[in-house]
Amino acid sequence: MYDTIVTPAEIVVVGAGMVAHRFVESLLSRAQTPLHVTVIGDEGRRPYDRIGLPRIASGGAAEDLELDRSVFEDFRVRFLDDDRALRIDRAARTVMTRSRVVVPYDTLVLATGSYTPIFAVEGADLPGCFSDRTIDDVEALAQFAAGRRRSLGRRLRAAVVGRGSHGAELAAALHDIDVVSTLVEHSESRISHLVPEESGAVGAVRFDDGETEAVDLVVLSVHPRPRDELARNANLQVAERGGVVIDDRCTTSDPHILAIGEVARFDGRCVPRVAPGYAMAEVAASRILGGDAVFLGFDQPFSGSRTPGHDDPTAGEESTAVIVIGELAESGMLRLASSRIAKGVG
Ligand SMILES: Cc1cc2nc3c(=O)[nH]c(=O)nc-3n(C[C@H](O)[C@H](O)[C@H](O)COP(=O)(O)OP(=O)(O)OC[C@H]3O[C@@H](n4cnc5c(N)ncnc54)[C@H](O)[C@@H]3O)c2cc1C
Numbered sequence: 300m301y302d303t304i305v306t307p308a309e310i311v312v313v314g315a316g317m318v319a320h321r322f323v324e325s326l327l328s329r330a331q332t333p334l335h336v337t338v339i340g341d342e343g344r345r346p347y348d349r350i351g352l353p354r355i356a357s358g359g360a361a362e363d364l365e366l367d368r369s370v371f372e373d374f375r376v377r378f379l380d381d382d383r384a385l386r387i388d389r390a391a392r393t394v395m396t397r398s399r400v401v402v403p404y405d406t407l408v409l410a411t412g413s414y415t416p417i418f419a420v421e422g423a424d425l426p427g428c429f430s431d432r433t434i435d436d437v438e439a440l441a442q443f444a445a446g447r448r449r450s451l452g453r454r455l456r457a458a459v460v461g462r463g464s465h466g467a468e469l470a471a472a473l474h475d476i477d478v479v480s481t482l483v484e485h486s487e488s489r490i491s492h493l494v495p496e497e498s499g500a501v502g503a504v505r506f507d508d509g510e511t512e513a514v515d516l517v518v519l520s521v522h523p524r525p526r527d528e529l530a531r532n533a534n535l536q537v538a539e540r541g542g543v544v545i546d547d548r549c550t551t552s553d554p555h556i557l558a559i560g561e562v563a564r565f566d567g568r569c570v571p572r573v574a575p576g577y578a579m580a581e582v583a584a585s586r587i588l589g590g591d592a593v594f595l596g597f598d599q600p601f602s603g604s605r606t607p608g609h610d611d612p613t614a615g616e617e618s619t620a621v622i623v624i625g626e627l628a629e630s631g632m633l634r635l636a637s638s639r640i641a642k643g644v645g
Pocket residue numbers: 313314315316317318319339340341342349350351352353382383384385410411412413431432433464465526529559560561562570571572573574576606607608609
């Protein structure tokens with residue numbers, strides 16, 4: 300008698316962020332039948348804790364943020380760690396990468412996350428302006444700050460342009476390296492332009508009302524947008540405001556393609572928080588293995604969340620308040636950060 304040969308299911312994951320990591324971990328731990336997982340990531344790194352990025356700004360090591368590496372070292376996983384998925388051929392069920400690798404799939408999982416949009420203000424491309432989405436971004440910021448402090452020989456001043464807790468956490472981290480920050484809530488409409496100083500680097504923020512704030516660096520921590528271009532080009536249903544539309548099984552408009560994490564739009568919303576992404580990862584893993592889990596929506600209480608933050612019901616809208624650091628104490632959400640910053644202001 301011959302053994303039955305079971306062909307392993309081919310699962311391809313695009314994106315190697317926090318949610319992809321949770322998905323692969325969950326899939327491998329549940330799988331009773333053979334499968335192969337190919338993960339394509341374009342950061343040239345293993346998955347890491349993006350929430351911990353402010354720690355890099357205050358001098359922490361990138362290695363300390365790495366997530367459990369055993370997940371991607373499992374014999375069932377192939378990790379293309381410095382490649383980018385460029386095209387999905389839905390008819391052939393393949394993904395083609397930047398380095399011309401063609402990967403066939405039975406199920407494709409999009410976990411491409413978000414990007415920080417270009418800040419549409421004159422001067423946003425000056426040296427000294429940074430975003431805070433990746434380790435590379437934040438390492439570049441920390442390196443610039445160290446060089447600038449050496450050349451100026453004094454404490455630095457920064458403007459952190461961002462929303463709520465993200466910006467405040469970064470401001471707190473900058474305080475740890477002796478940079479005093481002003482937090483400017485996402486405010487393209489309030490910032491008129493960024494002014495260069497003699498060296499050509501950013502030297503001031505000019506506001507619409509004519510006020511100018513002298514700064515030595517600017518961090519643009521503005522509201523992220525879903526990285527949905529791959530899905531868009533493959534003619535999957537993508538919302539006009541961005542985000543790959545999924546149902547409660549995390550399935551896109553193509554039944555062979557799922558989307559999870561920040562790139563996924565459920566019930567008209569994308570939420571830039573990791574806990575719902577983890578919930579989607581569990582649902583996707585269960586579904587692929589024949590389970591019946593459903594994503595209950597963004598308002599469910601998320602268990603097992605490692606997040607210090609919380610969902611922002613105004614996500615996607617723009618606000619224009621300018622908050623000087625000392626005033627942050629009035630916000631319960633920002634208390635931790637503000638008390639640390641307040642110490643450095645006096
Ligand atoms: C500074 C900061 C602080 C934060 N703080 C909090 C917090 O306190 N609480 C909270 O809940 N959340 C927080 N977040 C948000 C949280 O980090 C995200 O919700 C989470 O990382 C989303 O995971 P993801 O896997 O969906 O996307 P991502 O982490 O963005 O990962 C997506 C990955 O896919 C890669 N990718 C994209 N397209 C392709 C492609 N075509 N080919 C190959 N790879 C591709 C990207 O480069 C990236 O590596 C914070 C984020 C930042 C930046």
